[in-house]
Amino acid sequence: MTRNEGTEKLVLLLSGPNLDLLGTREPEVYGTDTLADHVERARVAAEKRGYGLEHVQSNHEGDLIEAIHGARGRCAAIVINAAAFTHYAWGIHDALAAYDGPVIELHISNPYTREAWRHETVVAPVATGSVCGFKGLGYEIAVDGVIRLLEEGAGE
Ligand code: DQA
Numbered sequence: 001m002t003r004n005e006g007t008e009k010l011v012l013l014l015s016g017p018n019l020d021l022l023g024t025r026e027p028e029v030y031g032t033d034t035l036a037d038h039v040e041r042a043r044v045a046a047e048k049r050g051y052g053l054e055h056v057q058s059n060h061e062g063d064l065i066e067a068i069h070g071a072r073g074r075c076a077a078i079v080i081n082a083a084a085f086t087h088y089a090w091g092i093h094d095a096l097a098a099y100d101g102p103v104i105e106l107h108i109s110n111p112y113t114r115e116a117w118r119h120e121t122v123v124a125p126v127a128t129g130s131v132c133g134f135k136g137l138g139y140e141i142a143v144d145g146v147i148r149l150l151e152e153g154a155g156e
Pocket of ligand 1: 017018019081082083084085086106107108109110111118
């Protein structure tokens with residue numbers, strides 16, 4: 001896979017609802033790292049490979065949709081933890097479907113070991129790959145992985 005036409009060496013990281021509460025929100029599930037801690041690790045991972053990182057967090061679906069629109073033709077890849085929107089927000093699905101580059105679905109926990117309603121994902125059908133269950137390591141794994149896909153290809 002090569003970088004989508006005309007884009008910058010820039011990864012857009014998107015964070016959905018309630019992720020702004022990380023650090024104090026259900027620490028037994030999500031740990032005690034704040035969103036700023038996760039984003040910083042993602043930024044370091046991107047910079048190690050010569051990429052920049054842009055981050056948008058919102059509790060509103062429309063804000064995330066507009067951020068996805070703004071990435072078209074500009075950002076080389078999207079990493080998205082859509083949080084609860086993952087499970088029902090078809091507007092995000094459609095926005096991602098209209099985006100040209102690789103999309104990585106990210107979760108801190110492993111939704112498949114949790115309640116049944118978390119097993120449904122509207123992001124996965126339009127994602128290149130998924131990273132879930134790696135807790136605090138997930139952000140850097142997802143960012144590093146998607147840049148390697150862009151720069152080195154998938155190894156076939
Ligand atoms: C989450 C998992 C979702 O099911 C949940 O609604 C979240 C966080 C995660 O990172 O593990 O808010 O996306």
